[in-house]
Amino acid sequence: MEVQAFAKLNLTLDVLRKRPDGYHDLRMIMQSITLADELTLEENGTGELRVHSDLRFLPVGEKNLAAQAALRYWQARGLPPQGLDIAIRKRIPVCAGMGGGSSDAAAVLRALNQRDGSPFSVEELARIGEQVGADVPYCVLGGTALAEGKGEVLTPLPALPRCWVVVCKPEFAISTPALFARIDSVRLRRRPDTRGAVEALEAGDLVETARRLYNVFEDALPERQRDRVFALKNLLIGGGALGASMSGTGPTVYGLFDREDRAREACARLSQESRETFLCRTV
Ligand code: C5P
DSSP: EEEEEEEEEEEEEEEEEOTTTSOEEEEEEEEEEEEEEEEEEOOOOOSSSSEESSTTTHHHHHHHSSHHHHHHHHHHHTOOOOEEEEEEEOOSSSSSSHHHHHHHHHHHHHHHHHHOOOOOOOHHHHHHHHHTTTTHHHHHHEEEEEEETTTEEEOOOOOOOOOOEEEEEEEEOHHHHHHHEEHHHHHHHOOOOOHHHEEEHHHHHHHHHHHHHGGGGGGSHHHHHHHHHHHHHHHHHHTTOOOEEEESSOOOEEEEEEEHHHHHHHHHHHHTTOOOOOEEOOO
């Protein structure tokens, strides 16, 4: 079986509070984009679960989120682990704030469920995914959605109006737990207008949605990284983006464009800044 695992972007991201369990309550609007990993699942008849990828430094075996998803799936069905090869062609930048690992996990859940004749509903599959990671339930659902709680409380939203997305991952990686720890100690100067962004989506208004893109983690970045992220955002805005923001805990920056020619030009310009620059559509 071949499946695609789409990357996600945060149109907004707000951190509300730290929870007693060490996680944070979030409120964020998620959007999937066409940038995707490709997964191939193949029964291998060995009784062994094996994960491999074309990126050498990606964890293989049971440490990989795709493997954890398969194990949780079989556990939920009351089945023992099965002989399966999962091959991942990695296209989504790693440690980038685009949910690549979570999306691979979600793709495995959807593929296994489909192969077995859909024993689980999408909601049940999302609950299984929650055990693998906080972003996995959203990745099972996909599209445009409001995510609250740890990220697992989902409300589908009207799709973001048709647009072009330029995505640029600068050449440094960010540790998600480390940035969550930092955000507890910084004073947030600005919060996203999530309600306004939801209303803009409900009105089908791309311009008003794009004006409200904002991610509180931009304020929590160490200074040098923040300068780099702001510089890339400025390049996107200067190139005609209707709005630009960082995704997740970063460092990926993206901009939304209503004109394809401007998006292509901005993509060419940002490609000079980072090799990992992509022109995408929404899914
Ligand atoms: O659930 P997941 O393994 O993807 O989360 C990775 C890390 O991100 C957690 O260990 C935690 O430090 C942080 N996190 C958080 N609050 C969330 C989601 C993630 O603090 N809602």
